[in-house]
Amino acid sequence: MLFFFLQAMQLMAQGNDGVTEVTLKVMPGLQFDVVRFTVKPGALVKLSFTNTDDMSHNLLITKPGKRLAVVNAALQLEEKGPAMNYIPKSSDVLWSVPILSPEQTKSLSFKAPLQAGAYPYVCTYPGHGFVMYGVMYVNAEGKMPELKNDPNIPPARQEDKLADAGKHDMHHAHQQEMPKADHPYATVPPYLYRIFMEDASPAAIAVSLPQNLSYCWDAGVCRLRYAWKGGFVDNTALWKGHADATAKIIGTIFYRDKTTYPLRVGDPDAIPVTEYKGYRLVEKYPEFHYTLNGIDVYELILPKEDGKGLVRKFRIPDANKEVWFAANLHDEAVTYEASAGNWDHEKLRLNPQQAREFTLIMTSYPLVYSRKK
Incomplete structure (x- = not known):
């Protein structure tokens, strides 16, 4: 308990100095406006999530390779899901933002993992987790795979120039019109x-x-x-x-x-x-x-x-x-x-x-x- 108290005090004392700030919103069609970003190992991170949609969403950051396991665990909550914000009790969940109604905002402050890797973030509201996800890359070099070959983002976003944080106008990304179809993004079978x-x-x-x-x-x-x-x-x-x-x-x-x-x-x-x-x-x-x-x-x-x-x-x-x-x-x-x-x-x-x-x-x-x- 003392460790977590001192860690929290350290975050408060540092304020915005040296803090990596990330802002996430929701695009029409169950998509995060930013589907990937990078932080350095051990960096202090402030993530602000605003639900700019007309339906509810949450946000969970998971251990590498555990997105689907967490999504399926959330589905298994069934009638307990709403009371638990569809956040399963699992060691695979590192940090989370509870269910947000439209236009609500909540922030997370945390210390990035020391181990480099691809840490997924996902909405586990029922039916969302299979298409609404992104990835936080942790490495000292700030590197990410080439967008079109990135296996950790939705396939249709691999050609999306609006996918990366810090490289475009976020307001424009949010306002981008998505295809009016039966799916949240353009799809090519299979x-x-x-x-x-x-x-x-x-x-x-x-x-x-x-x-x-x-x-x-x-x-x-x-x-x-x-x-x-x-x-x-x-x-x-x-x-x-x-x-x-x-x-x-x-x-x-x-x-x-x-x-x-x-x-x-x-x-x-x-x-x-x-x-x-x-x-x-x-x-x-x-x-x-x-x-x-x-x-x-x-x-x-x-x-x-x-x-x-x-x-x-x-x-x-x-x-x-x-x-x-x-x-x-x-x-x-x-x-x-x-x-x-x-x-x-x-x-x-x-x-x-x-x-x-x-x-x-x-x-x-x-x-x-x-x-x-």
């Missing part, structure tokens, strides 16, 4: 949101593909839920913090998985135990990694070149038993072409060698015969 979706667990991932195709992949149960053609998703209700809100699909669903579970290992009638391991980007497309009864599975979903369906590429490198893929052939207006294996009624049967890498091409009848291109 890209994804971790977001609440209908008919899926809270761990849903919505992925936008080229050819105006999209799909919902459920990380909670490790399966493709459904796919649609048209636009992507409207997240307005989520971003405004509406209780029990879900993303609204823009388009028409052409495929929905109605099986009890599509992939089986060994016994074609036994539902496997699944565990989500994350994903990596393969030329910007997410390849999902999960396990079935402890066996690693990798699934990459691509658009058909003609825009009439999906191409699903599976890798099960350590397959040592037969693998089965179940489909609702009688119930879906979708045809399946498999690169390996044989169909046994409504299940594709693959031996261990075939299961190590195979592709399923799913073509939608409604899309093939649709007059819309």
Whole structure:
């Protein structure tokens, strides 16, 4: 306690001398006006955050690499969230500003970490944390990655000349008009949101593909839920913090998985135990990694070149038993072409060698015969 008291007295005594001052505001569309800045290790920092938006926001600074963990922890607060300002009790949270209503301002004064690194800051209000974030770089040289290659800021801000603190007019940055679209920034498929979706667990991932195709992949149960053609998703209700809100699909669903579970290992009638391991980007497309009864599975979903369906590429490198893929052939207006294996009624049967890498091409009848291109 004495240490923290003396540290606070030191900050007060120094006043503005030698203090790095940072001002953050909110741009329309769930974006901080400044998405990155630098401070020196051990520097005294005063961060002022003004909510210049029409909805509530908070601000948390986390340990390096812990932004998503903190965002997910905030979501798990559920009904306790409002009382806790959606700030989870976690050692990954270093400093925080509680929920601010529109036009409110609050400041943080702290001593920058002594360890160099990229320290994310993020709004963890429900639905915001996956798109509303930035990064505080701590290093003695004041260096930051080249903007277009910075992995710690939202992808669409990598071409934003207004992104860096101290290099532009902040008032102008705040007044900049954002695209009036279903997303807070310009987007080019493929890209994804971790977001609440209908008919899926809270761990849903919505992925936008080229050819105006999209799909919902459920990380909670490790399966493709459904796919649609048209636009992507409207997240307005989520971003405004509406209780029990879900993303609204823009388009028409052409495929929905109605099986009890599509992939089986060994016994074609036994539902496997699944565990989500994350994903990596393969030329910007997410390849999902999960396990079935402890066996690693990798699934990459691509658009058909003609825009009439999906191409699903599976890798099960350590397959040592037969693998089965179940489909609702009688119930879906979708045809399946498999690169390996044989169909046994409504299940594709693959031996261990075939299961190590195979592709399923799913073509939608409604899309093939649709007059819309």
